[in-house]
Amino acid sequence: MQFSLSIRFVLSALLLAPLGLAAPAATDDLAVRPVGDVLVKRLDTGTYCGQWDSVTTTYYILYLDQWGKDNASSGSACASLTSESGTSLGWKTNWTWSGGSGVKSYTNINAKTNLNKQLSAISSIKSTWNWSQSSSGSIVANIAYDLFTSSTSGGSNEYEIMIWLANYNAGPISYTYGSDGKPTPVASNISLAGKTWNLYYGSNGSNLVYSFLTSDGSTVTSFNGDINLFFKYLTSNRGLSTSQYLTTAQGGTEATEGTATLTSSAFSIVIT
Numbered sequence: 264m265q266f267s268l269s270i271r272f273v274l275s276a277l278l279l280a281p282l283g284l285a286a287p288a289a290t291d292d293l294a295v296r297p298v299g300d301v302l303v304k305r306l307d308t309g310t311y312c313g314q315w316d317s318v319t320t321t322y323y324i325l326y327l328d329q330w331g332k333d334n335a336s337s338g339s340a341c342a343s344l345t346s347e348s349g350t351s352l353g354w355k356t357n358w359t360w361s362g363g364s365g366v367k368s369y370t371n372i373n374a375k376t377n378l379n380k381q382l383s384a385i386s387s388i389k390s391t392w393n394w395s396q397s398s399s400g401s402i403v404a405n406i407a408y409d410l411f412t413s414s415t416s417g418g419s420n421e422y423e424i425m426i427w428l429a430n431y432n433a434g435p436i437s438y439t440y441g442s443d444g445k446p447t448p449v450a451s452n453i454s455l456a457g458k459t460w461n462l463y464y465g466s467n468g469s470n471l472v473y474s475f476l477t478s479d480g481s482t483v484t485s486f487n488g489d490i491n492l493f494f495k496y497l498t499s500n501r502g503l504s505t506s507q508y509l510t511t512a513q514g515g516t517e518a519t520e521g522t523a524t525l526t527s528s529a530f531s532i533v534i535t
């Protein structure tokens with residue numbers, strides 16, 4: 264239709280003129296469409312509760328990942344995105360699980376960009392995570408980053424690096440345990456990203472798992488630091504190879520038992 268074409272021409276001329284670009288021919292519809300798509304893009308703030316539901320944004324994917332759901336005698340988890348500002352996302356998840364052993368769900372935000380670089384080629388993994396949690400009664404859960412590496416680009420996971428910002432009656436994977444039945448660290452009082460951490464090491468049958476937990480058991484409700492420092496510690500001190508590829512970088516909550524709502528006001532993972 265002649266009318267709509269001329270409107271498009273005016274629109275594209277207006278939008279492109281400030282960039283100093285030549286206005287495309289009236290029939291060059293493609294030149295307009297990407298601009299229009301950006302203008303109408305809205306964050307999907309719907310509530311998702313399906314076992315494997317996901318929501319994709321510009322830089323991240325929200326995964327429900329209720330992988331141990333069938334082990335629970337009852338329960339469910341839901342999640343939604345609440346805000347997006349540049350690389351910073353707001354999101355929340357509510358969950359309730361009872362019965363069974365093991366983790367029921369790991370609702371998480373997964374970084375989409377700059378993955379599959381070798382550790383030697385990564386200069387930083389800057390992250391902010393501001394959150395609060397409300398729960399009723401005693402819960403078993405953590406709030407943690409979870410990053411995976413492989414010896415090949417996009418290959419199957421070999422190592423898993425966890426940074427626990429909170430531990431509610433849970434425990435890290437470990438080869439060694441004390442006489443009190445608690446996992447024992449392989450290194451203590453490691454200063455990284457403004458906090459002091461103990462490191463645990465073990466296998467969960469699939470991956471060799473390094474877990475950093477705060478040395479004093481404190482909760483970190485406002486993390487702002489470079490996760491690459493944790494990798495540098497492991498490559499310098501624990502023999503993790505710098506040729507490993509970072510395949511996955513995510514942060515979320517492993518929920519085993521109880522009822523809680525985790526609200527993250529700002530979450531970002533930026534790999535460079």
Ligand SMILES: *[C@@H]1O[C@H](CO)[C@@H](O)[C@H](O)[C@H]1NC(C)=O
Nearest residue numbers: 310338339340341357358359
């Ligand atoms: C989580 O919140 C949603 C929205 O308020 C609600 O529909 C759902 O039942 C809640 N789920 C759980 C497990 O608390």
Ligand SMILES: *[C@@H]1O[C@H](CO)[C@@H](O)[C@H](O)[C@H]1NC(C)=O
Nearest residue numbers: 330331332333334364365366
């Ligand atoms: C929970 O369920 C998963 C998936 O069905 C299974 O692989 C796992 O062994 C179960 N874990 C426990 C602790 O029962």
Ligand SMILES: *[C@@H]1O[C@H](CO)[C@@H](O)[C@H](O)[C@H]1NC(C)=O
Nearest residue numbers: 351391392393485528529530
């Ligand atoms: C995160 O919380 C800290 C401490 O309250 C605050 O200084 C910072 O501005 C917050 N960051 C974002 C991105 O909201």
Ligand SMILES: *[C@@H]1O[C@H](CO)[C@@H](O)[C@H](O)[C@H]1NC(C)=O
Nearest residue numbers: 448450451452453459478479
């Ligand atoms: C870690 O630091 C704490 C507090 O300074 C100290 O009590 C503890 O002995 C240290 N642990 C080790 C294994 O060095």
Ligand SMILES: *[C@H]1O[C@H](CO)[C@@H](O)[C@H](O)C1NC(C)=O
Nearest residue numbers: 423425436467468469470472
């Ligand atoms: C160990 O094994 C899984 C593969 O089945 C991983 O996907 C999972 O995240 C895992 N991690 C921990 C900490 O148990």
